Every structure is written in C-alpha cells, then in structure tokens.
Amino acid sequence: MKRRKAAILGATGLVGQRLVSMLADHPFLEISQLIGDESAGKSYGDSVDWKLPSPIPNGLASLEVVRLQHSNLDADLVFSALPAHVAVLAEVKLAKNGFAVVSDASAHRMDVNVPLVVPEVNPDHVRIIEAQKKAENYEGFIAANPNCSTSILSLALKPLEDAFGLSSVSVVTMQGLSGAGLPGVPSITVQDNVIPFIFKEEEKIESESRKILGREKDGRIVSARLEVSASCNRVPVSHGHLESVTLETKKPVDPENALQVLDEFKGLPQDLRLPTAPERPVITRRERDRPQPALDREAGSVPGMSIVVGRLRRGPSDHHLKFSVLGHNLIRGAAGQTILTAELLCSQGYVGA
Amino acid sequence: MKRRKAAILGATGLVGQRLVSMLADHPFLEISQLIGDESAGKSYGDSVDWKLPSPIPNGLASLEVVRLQHSNLDADLVFSALPAHVAVLAEVKLAKNGFAVVSDASAHRMDVNVPLVVPEVNPDHVRIIEAQKKAENYEGFIAANPNCSTSILSLALKPLEDAFGLSSVSVVTMQGLSGAGLPGVPSITVQDNVIPFIFKEEEKIESESRKILGREKDGRIVSARLEVSASCNRVPVSHGHLESVTLETKKPVDPENALQVLDEFKGLPQDLRLPTAPERPVITRRERDRPQPALDREAGSVPGMSIVVGRLRRGPSDHHLKFSVLGHNLIRGAAGQTILTAELLCSQGYVGA
Amino acid sequence: MKRRKAAILGATGLVGQRLVSMLADHPFLEISQLIGDESAGKSYGDSVDWKLPSPIPNGLASLEVVRLQHSNLDADLVFSALPAHVAVLAEVKLAKNGFAVVSDASAHRMDVNVPLVVPEVNPDHVRIIEAQKKAENYEGFIAANPNCSTSILSLALKPLEDAFGLSSVSVVTMQGLSGAGLPGVPSITVQDNVIPFIFKEEEKIESESRKILGREKDGRIVSARLEVSASCNRVPVSHGHLESVTLETKKPVDPENALQVLDEFKGLPQDLRLPTAPERPVITRRERDRPQPALDREAGSVPGMSIVVGRLRRGPSDHHLKFSVLGHNLIRGAAGQTILTAELLCSQGYVGA
Amino acid sequence: MKRRKAAILGATGLVGQRLVSMLADHPFLEISQLIGDESAGKSYGDSVDWKLPSPIPNGLASLEVVRLQHSNLDADLVFSALPAHVAVLAEVKLAKNGFAVVSDASAHRMDVNVPLVVPEVNPDHVRIIEAQKKAENYEGFIAANPNCSTSILSLALKPLEDAFGLSSVSVVTMQGLSGAGLPGVPSITVQDNVIPFIFKEEEKIESESRKILGREKDGRIVSARLEVSASCNRVPVSHGHLESVTLETKKPVDPENALQVLDEFKGLPQDLRLPTAPERPVITRRERDRPQPALDREAGSVPGMSIVVGRLRRGPSDHHLKFSVLGHNLIRGAAGQTILTAELLCSQGYVGA
Numbered sequence A, B, C, D: 001m002k003r004r005k006a007a008i009l010g011a012t013g014l015v016g017q018r019l020v021s022m023l024a025d026h027p028f029l030e031i032s033q034l035i036g037d038e039s040a041g042k043s044y045g046d047s048v049d050w051k052l053p054s055p056i057p058n059g060l061a062s063l064e065v066v067r068l069q070h071s072n073l074d075a076d077l078v079f080s081a082l083p084a085h086v087a088v089l090a091e092v093k094l095a096k097n098g099f100a101v102v103s104d105a106s107a108h109r110m111d112v113n114v115p116l117v118v119p120e121v122n123p124d125h126v127r128i129i130e131a132q133k134k135a136e137n138y139e140g141f142i143a144a145n146p147n148c149s150t151s152i153l154s155l156a157l158k159p160l161e162d163a164f165g166l167s168s169v170s171v172v173t174m175q176g177l178s179g180a181g182l183p184g185v186p187s188i189t190v191q192d193n194v195i196p197f198i199f200k201e202e203e204k205i206e207s208e209s210r211k212i213l214g215r216e217k218d219g220r221i222v223s224a225r226l227e228v229s230a231s232c233n234r235v236p237v238s239h240g241h242l243e244s245v246t247l248e249t250k251k252p253v254d255p256e257n258a259l260q261v262l263d264e265f266k267g268l269p270q271d272l273r274l275p276t277a278p279e280r281p282v283i284t285r286r287e288r289d290r291p292q293p294a295l296d297r298e299a300g301s302v303p304g305m306s307i308v309v310g311r312l313r314r315g316p317s318d319h320h321l322k323f324s325v326l327g328h329n330l331i332r333g334a335a336g337q338t339i340l341t342a343e344l345l346c347s348q349g350y351v352g353a
Helices: A013-022 A084-096 A124-136 A148-163 A201-212 A257-266 A335-347 B015-025 B085-095 B125-136 B148-164 B203-212 B255-264 B334-345 C014-023 C083-097 C125-138 C148-164 C200-210 C255-263 C333-346 D013-025 D084-096 D123-136 D146-163 D201-212 D253-262 D335-347
Strands: A004-009 A031-036 A077-080 A100-103 A143-145 A164-174 A213-217 A218-223 A226-236 A241-249 A283-286 A308-314 A319-325 B002-007 B029-035 B079-082 B100-103 B141-144 B166-175 B215-217 B218-222 B226-234 B239-247 B282-284 B307-314 B320-327 C004-008 C029-035 C077-080 C100-103 C142-144 C166-174 C215-217 C218-221 C228-236 C241-249 C281-284 C307-315 C320-327 D004-009 D029-035 D076-079 D099-102 D143-145 D166-175 D215-217 D220-222 D227-233 D241-249 D282-284 D307-315 D318-327
Touching: A004 A013, A004 C241, A013 A031, A013 A335, A013 D099, A031 A335, A077 A335, A084 A124, A084 A143, A100 A335, A100 C014, A100 D282, A124 A143, A124 A218, A124 A335, A143 A319, A148 A164, A148 A201, A148 A241, A148 A257, A148 A283, A148 A319, A164 A201, A201 A226, A201 B282, A213 C255, A218 B218, A226 B320, A241 B226, A257 A283, A257 A308, A319 B226, B002 B015, B002 B100, B015 B029, B015 B334, B029 B334, B079 B085, B085 B100, B085 B125, B085 B141, B100 B334, B100 C125, B100 D307, B125 B141, B125 B218, B125 B334, B148 B166, B148 B203, B148 B239, B148 B255, B148 B282, B148 B307, B148 B320, B166 B203, B166 B218, B203 B226, B203 B282, B203 D146, B215 C215, B226 D227, B255 B282, B255 B307, B255 D201, C004 C014, C014 C029, C014 C333, C029 C333, C077 C083, C077 C200, C083 C125, C083 C142, C100 C333, C125 C215, C125 C218, C125 C333, C148 C166, C148 C200, C148 C241, C148 C255, C148 C281, C148 C320, C166 C200, C166 D029, C166 D166, C200 C228, C215 D013, C228 D241, C228 D318, C241 D227, C255 C281, C255 C307, C255 C320, D004 D013, D013 D029, D076 D084, D076 D335, D084 D099, D084 D123, D084 D143, D099 D335, D123 D143, D123 D215, D123 D220, D146 D201, D146 D241, D146 D253, D146 D282, D166 D201, D201 D227, D253 D282, D253 D318
Parallel strands: A004 A031, A004 A077, A077 A100, A100 A143, A164 A226, A283 A308, B002 B029, B002 B079, B079 B100, B100 B141, B166 B226, B282 B307, C004 C029, C004 C077, C077 C100, C100 C142, C166 C228, C281 C307, D004 D029, D004 D076, D076 D099, D099 D143, D166 D227, D282 D307
Antiparallel strands: A164 A241, A213 A218, A241 A319, A308 A319, B166 B239, B215 B218, B239 B320, B307 B320, C166 C241, C215 C218, C241 C320, C307 C320, D166 D241, D215 D220, D241 D318, D307 D318
C-alpha cells in the first residue's frame, strides 16, 4: 500500500497517545505532524503527560507540536482526537479544505451523511462519503469512530443480528477510568466507589448503535429499528469496558449456536488483511468467570483490537440471550479502531488516491 | 420489650462481626454466647480477624467461644451466620431442640415453610412459622434472611409492585468485596479488575425475590409470578452492592410518581418502631450521579439499614422504569436485617413468649 | 465559652468541607459566612461537590457564598483553606484589618513570627502573636496549621523528644488521595499504582517539623536542630496518611518505654478540655499489622483527631526506634486541628476577647 | 547451548505460572515435567488458576501434573517454587539424588554453603557449589534465589557499593499484591488500605542483602558488614515492589555520579548474553515522579528483568543518598531471576555438563 502522511489533532490526550503509539511502526501510515494549539512550539515530549508503559516512540518526543492551520497541513489524512466542542468546527474546515478526517470526537457522529464506522460491522457505510462531499461541498470528508462502549457492543451485536435478528438490547456498562480521558475522574471520587453515571454516554450508546446497525439509503444512513436501553457506570479499573448485555431475538436462539456464530465472525478488514485487523474480532470464552478487564483487555492477535464475549447463556425465554462483553476502550473503543477505519478508507481508495 | 438472650453461630465471619457489633448495645437482645467449633475454648478476641474500624465491643473480646451443643444453649434466640453446608443440619437440630433460629445462611431460604423475611416487605410471611413447627415437628423454628443483593432489591421492588404491578425485573449487580466473606476473593484476582460472576448469586436473586414477593397459602409461601433476570459482578469496592435495575410494569408508570411512592414507603417495622428499623427504608436521590457506594452505603437513621435509589428514569416505554439501587450488603443485606427480623419476631410473640 | 462567629475561606474544597462539617454543631464557634470569589452569589449547596457521606449540615446548603471583602467580614475568626498562592496576600490583608486568621494554607507557615501550631505539641508558640502584631502592624493576626503529614508526625515525635531526645528523623510517607484536594490526582494516574513524589511535600515536612519542635526566642520561633529526612509517596487510599518512621535518639531507648511515653502523652488541649481535643492524642497498637488507614483513620474519642502508632520496635541500635504512624489527613492533618488551634486561641484570649 | 530438561515444582502458584510462561519459548531450557502432589493426575490446565493475560503456552495446558518422586525425575534441572516448609526437605532429597535445584523458596537461602544468587551482583558465589556437594554429600546441588524485595534492592546497591562503599541502608517497601502469592491477601483486607506488615519480610531483606553482598571464604559465604534496616508495607497494587531507600556511603557521593554509575552497570549475564539478561539491569529515570509500578514494572529489553531507579537525590549529608527503586516482584524478584540463575549455572558448566 502507498504510504500516507497522517497528522494527529489532540495528540496529547489518552486517545492521542494511543494513536501516536500505534502509528509509530505502521506499514503505510506515517505521522507527519502533531497538532495542538496549547502546546504549539513545544516538543511533543514536553507537552504530553505520557501514560503508556512503553516510551514515546522513536523521534516523536522531540517533534515540535504545531498550531492547527486548516488549509496548510502536511498530511493526506487527519486523525482527530479533539474534544467535541472544538471538533465541531475544526473538522468541518479541514474537510472543506480537502483533508480526509477520521475522527474519534463525538461532534459529527450522528450527522446523517457521516459514516459511523466499525470496520467489521458496517464497512459499506463509507460509500456515503461521496454524497457527503456533494451535500456539504467538501473537498475532503469526515468519517467518524463511534463511542467506545458502542464500538465494543456493536461488534458483539452484528453477528447475532445477522443470525437471529434483534428486537431489543439492554446493556449495563462498567467502564474503566481511561475512558474519561485526562484529567478525567478525580481519584478521590472513584476510590473504593462506583459512579452510576457517565455524562451523555447512555444516549450515545442508544443512538449510535442503531446507526451502526442501520443501512444506507440515498446517501444517508437510516438507523436500525431496534430498542436499545443503556445504563452506564464508572468502575475503579484502569482500562477496559465490561458490558452486561441482555438481548431479545426475533428467532429462537440457542447459546451454543450463538457462540459458534460469534466465533466464526469475520469482516472485510479480515478479508483485506488490514494491518490493525485482529485475526478474530470476537473471541469467546467458556469459563464461568470471563471476560475480565485485567485478563482480557489486551486479547487478540492485535492486542486490544478483539472483543471478548463470555458467560453467554439463555435469558428468560428462548428468545433471550445474556452475556458479558469486554473491550479495550482506548484501542478497539478509540485509537485502534480509528486507525482500522483509516486503513479501510485507504484500501477503498478514499484517501490520497 | 422483655430482654432476650441471643447466641451467635459463626461469630468470627464478616456477618458475625456485624451481628456482634450491632447487638452490643441492643435495647432488648443480649449476646449470651458466641459459638464456633474451630475457635471453641479461645477468647473471641483471639479467634476473630476483626475488620471493623470500631473496636470489639465492651467485654466481648474476652468472652470464650463455646462449642455448639444443639440442645444446651443459653439462649432464647440463635442468630446463624454459618456457611450453608454447615447450616443445613445445624439449624434443623436447633429448631428441633426448641430454639428460634434466625438465619443468614442460604441453607433453608427456599424451603416452602420457612419464611424468607424482609421485614418491611413481607412481615406477614412469619405466620407460616406455626405450620412449619407442625410439619417439621419443631419445638423452635427457622426464619431466614435473604441473600444480600436480593434483600436490597426487594425493598425497592415492593412499593413499585404495590403501586404499578411488576411483570419483569432485570438486574445487573456490582457487588462489594465484603459480600464474599472471609477470606473471600483474593486481592490479586480483583485488583484493577471486575469479575463478571458470583457463584449461585444469580439463581438466588431470581428465586428468592419471587418468594419474598409471594404470598402465603396453606402455611406455605407461593412465589410470585414475576420474571426476574439477574447478572452479577464483583467490583473492587469494600462494602455496598450497587444494582442497575430495569422493570416492566403492568400499569403505565411515571418517574415522578415512582419516586413519590418510594419516598413514602414504610412498613410494619416503622409502625412498630423496632430499634433497628430506619425511619425511611428507602431514600431517594435526585442528583444525576447517585447512589454511590462510598457516599451512600451508610445512609439512613440506622446507618446501613436504608437503601438508596437514584437515577430513576423512564425505560424504553411508559411501562418501563430504570434506576440504580444501593444497599450495605453486611447491614441491610445481612446482619442488620437479620436483627430486624428477630425484633419483628419478638414483637409478634414468636420468641421466648 | 463565649460564642464566636467564624467565616470560612475556601469552603468548597475538601478541607473546607470538613471545616463546615465539623463546625456545624460546634459549642462556641458558629459559621457566619462562607466566602469564595468563584462561587459568590450561588448557594453553598450549588457550589460544592460535597464528598462526605453525611449530608451538608442543617441550613448551610442554602447559605449564599459571598465574595471576600477584606475589611467587612461578619466574623470574629477566619478559617482559611485557600490555595497557597491566593492565601499569601489575602491572609495578610485580613490580619491587617483586624481578623484572627487561622490558616491551613502553606503561605505563611514558615514566617518566623507566625506560630505553626500543633496544639498538643507547641501551644506556647501562640505567644508570639503579640510580637507578630507589632512587627507586621496587624490589628488581627495569622496562626498557621502545619502540613498534614507534618502534623501527624510531630504528634508522635513530641513525647519521644521529651523523653529521649531526638537527633535524627527519617520518614517515608504513604499518603491518601484526599490529601491532594480537589480535583487532585487524576484517577487514571494512580489506579493500580503508587506515585513516589508529592510536590514540595518533603521540603514541608523537613522544615515545618523542625519549626514545630523549635522554641520561641524574642517573639520569633527558632527551629529545632534536628535532622529530618522525608520521602513522600501517594498511594491509592481515600483518606489517611501512613508514615514509616526511623528515629535516632540521644538517650538509649527501649520500645516498651517508648510505648508507655506515647500512651501517657497529653497536652494543653486535653487539660483545657477543648471540644475538639481527643482524650488521647496518641493511641498505640500492639498488634503486628497496625495501624492501617481503613481501620484506624477515624480512631479516637473525636474521630480522626488521634494519631495511631504501631509496629514500634528497635532499630539498628539501642539509639534507634522504628514505628508506623497514621493520621487522618483531613481531620488531624487539616480541618480538625485547625479548629483545635482556634479553640486554643479562644481559650487563651486571642480571639474576640 | 545444549538443551536441558527442566522440571517445575509448584507450577500452579503465581511464581510457578511465570516460570511456565517464561520457559515456554526458552532457547535451551525445556519444560519436561510439571510436578505437584495435590494436582497429580490432572492436567495442568485443570489444576491452575491461571492469572496471566496471555494464555497457557502451547501444549502445556494438557500436560499431566505428576507426583514428586525425588529420585526419578526426567530433568537436568529442577525449578522449585514450593512453599518454604515443603521445600526444606524436598530440595535436599533432590540434591542428594543428583538434581540441580534452583529454588525460589526461602528454605535454604541462608544456609552458608548455598549460593544466594543475583546473577549480575554475585555470580562468583556459585563457586561454593563444589564445597556444598562435598559438605552435604550431594550428587546435585541447591542454588537459591533471594526474596523478591531483596533481589530488587541488591541490584541497586551493588554498583553503589562498588563505587562509594556502603555503611548503612534503610529501606521502606511498598509491595504489590502478587508478592503474597495465591490466595494471598484477602481483598477486603487491603481494599482502600495499606498494611504496614509482611510476615518475616523485614528479616529476609536485612539478612539476605548482607549475604548477597558478602564474599566467599573457604566454600562458605560470609555476609557483608553492613547495617540494613527494613520496614515493609503491602499496598493495593497488582504487581511491582517500590522501595524508598536511604543509603549512607563511605566516600562522599554526588547524585549525578551515582546515576552514571547505575546507568553503566553491567554484570556477567550481560557479558555472556544470557537469554533472560536484560541489556541494562538498572534503568535510571530523571523525571521527578518515577519509578511507578503501573508504568515501570515491565521496563527493559526483557520485560520485568530491569529495575528502575528514580528520584535519586542527596540525603541529609554528602555521605547520604536517597532514591526510589522499583522491580517486578514476579519477574526480577522471582521467576525471571531464577531462570537467569539457571542460565548462568548452565553456562558455567554446573548443569548437565
């Protein structure tokens, strides 16, 4: 694959740090610029409160962070890990100026002509980019990465939707601390505690998962008709979002059958052998007490890119299924999947073609 | 009220320690014996790995722990905090020998002629004690305290069942570490982790809550027809079980209405002014991020005896209600409620009358 | 004692909240004003992220927070829980304008004519207030409360200094999260972690403890000649600072003897029966694994006002002593001791006399 | 290097699991047997409560655990991760029967003719094996791995001893939970807590570090004359022991100088390029808040085999040095270093030559 230059907006946050870390040795994406208004003029090493065990990758610590200039970036592709209120305008300007924006911000996720991509689930949604460019008069475009909990959930729902049809989804999340970014939750607030609330998270899960499972019509995404009900909790765990799910299915469902369907699930990224695609997007565990954040958050051939499903069992009827699903919020839920989407877009000719 | 002598079986465990602590200054229950085969002959202070911040109450540290003799206790009342497999036979023998056994063990909870008591919810169930004595040929009797998560849940369900009728309950628990007793979960297992499994807990919640909400018929309890579906998780929190609940109601339900119903709920223990009865069994919070274990587990006029309900909101339809409920697993969920049941039984003439 | 009006500066922080909570039922100090520029005009309840399990005390939630006016306070006494950089000037202006300022801020702790008070240790230091007023041309005065770790440490050192003489002190702290205030340490930073650094804490312990153990000379405090060496760590514990101490003594020291000296220690606040004075400022434990933050941080007749010393044992020679000491950083280390100092000042005629 | 067969005693514990994991792809050590009396007859997968994120390595899950037969092992080398009281006799019998025993148990660490090896620090101590064989009439021999905290500490002390001479060492440890093995500390005991006591740990650190820094004389190890004083704490951290150290040196010491000495330190394992030897046994950090368990416990070219030293600074005089040191207790502190010692012994012709 042809090499592309990638700029990162918001490179000092937790998602930005993961983008930097995962792109450092990428076979065809190359970090060309780290962009941040507050840190502009300083080196990346001096700007970032680096939170990964591995050091800042080769050379990047001394790279100077530059101010955002919407028309004058040295990049084929822009990764945005900006806060939503900043992203709203910045991403539009970049798209107008011809840049391919792949965004982890929530700003444009629910725009009807912005694809909200989980590459194994709805790779066909990227087709609406053409309509987006026309409708918005963009030279470039915006593609969005879903909310972390939603990305993880959708990947478990898709194979089951295909096999059994879903009529309702009820999910209770137990989300790790890194999902709140930096500075995130004060430690005294969550020490020896669980917080049964995450700002706007339930709304995001409910609306975004319907969009991801929706279909394209006339250049727009029509959300799936599916009842989704979410309750979100913050738990004192560093990384990993654990979700307790109850589904109602249209066809009767047998747990063994469901496990097999999940085990066998593959998507376009696996077919295309994209570099950040894990061999198995969904790993199932049959032990009685898995998945667990501490043991399973880095599962898979690309660590953190597989979700892990366990405790799959019958619910109240043969049209109900219960299970727990876990994913790494910063990898499958954010940086890793955003990169996978960029890889998909490159492979489909949307970037720098 | 006439003073009664109370013996405690299993006084060294976490529930036992709470029984000792709460009974130390009780107005009419007096600890007469601490019973334990393994510790027999040693002082209580030398036997127990005392985990409460307050010291072992006056005089009890030097009390000698005695061996269980089923016929020869110096007690009007026996509190059992034994492990289930030991409780099965021990409690039967004690009941045969004329003792009033109020048990926190799971051994006899689902026996059809044993009342499973949440004193504010089903105080009338104690009437089956007469039938139990006849059927089992007991001089004494057994009354059981429900599982901790179930006790907390039932107290939230009862007022809503009365007001709106319940057709299904879905609950996901996040349970504190002390619920597993001593030694309980190894610290390395749960550090920076959540365990999505607690042995037999889901089955207990599902069956016990139906029994508690059931009704007496011919000296037996007939469980309520109610679909209950539970998923249980262990979280790294010392004390407090937080439960995320979705209900389906028979009548349409409005959140404001539901909050009012919960706020106004009182039961027989409040009418009787039993010493361990909190003024308000259910406390509601309207902040967006409550209840929280660290802040709310000792809520109420009798610390830890009130449950706290918050985040009450509409679910997917006007027949659905969602909320979070928290209770102290060792107090409302175990020792405190067991004592409250004993107080109820004393007031109703079942003990030492 | 005559009632005094007390204003609180910085009432929304963690120390401020404890001041509010502890002063709510005080026998002779009465909260007259809550002062904060950022929250001015809002009610206290709307301004504060209240972190105590007990609710905001009676009436104070609706009290309006007012802007600081240095000359026009309705108060006999001002408690300052301001950040140091704000306190520098604000406290001086208040002192100039006639107010008695008892401050938990670090701003003026090391000023030679400001007493740095641990009421059981150096109550005589308050005598320099007269000299301070003259030297600084103050109508009122400033008295300072030491750093949290230092307050706890000094209380353990004083009886041993008196009995055996100290030549050097080496202390390694393990400090709870609430010591960093709000927002304090981000949770992701300290989850499953220990941070071996606290900004300026070691310098504070080293200089302040020498001042506290110093003596008055010509209206100034001359620090004690004592080698103090500190190493500070932040641990994932909500409240409580645990300190591992090694002392070198001038006289030979025997552990049993040292324990007795600590056990018997009392100070002027105990003699005066000040309301916030614990019966025993130092509690000793002889178990092999105490003190522990979770079990001992609220020890004593005034919860959190006693320190707990344990594991007292010989060091490398008979002139060395090793022990662990624990105190509640927000109570003995901050709000509680500040109130105790205010009580001392009232009783000695320095406030509103 | 010639391939050797290695048997593992105590393979189901936390250290045993690390041995299994690290030996799975070893270039010349090959796991031949997993030995355990309790699990004998079951597969390793069914016996172990596997706690590593990575799965049980290829094939080993189905390997049958066998009973210990002291004379009839299929092994050139035996790794012992037994509890001390079992190891005492078992290791002697194995040595008598001709096996090379490399033990992580404490049983024989302080025997004068057993080398207590930190391979970078005292590789010459293995020479006493010849004397041991004669004195004890062993066909094989016993070599011991030090206590985890001691291994980490010694590696920091050695370069400083060589450069400046040490007269005293004072260390306060903050040790991770996995150091206590399985089941280890109950979670309720250590939740929101620090335990200022670890059974016999202080004695081990004090005696073992002197032995490691000692010298061989007549086939025995004579401990160094060095005052070592330790205070040990258990903190709620999964893995990693953090130690706060104060040294007194014989020559004056300058922090920059000391850092350089640590940076440049290499030992025989590095010269021999042993497979488990990290490129740099000691990594220094100059940030003000490192080392931290969460970020630094897997530092180095062989993850977990390097220790990390930071916050190095002057102590009370120019003959004092203070720093924090961190190491992975299960890798450098146990399994990894035990393997490195085995590699050293193989390279020196002590095993299967």
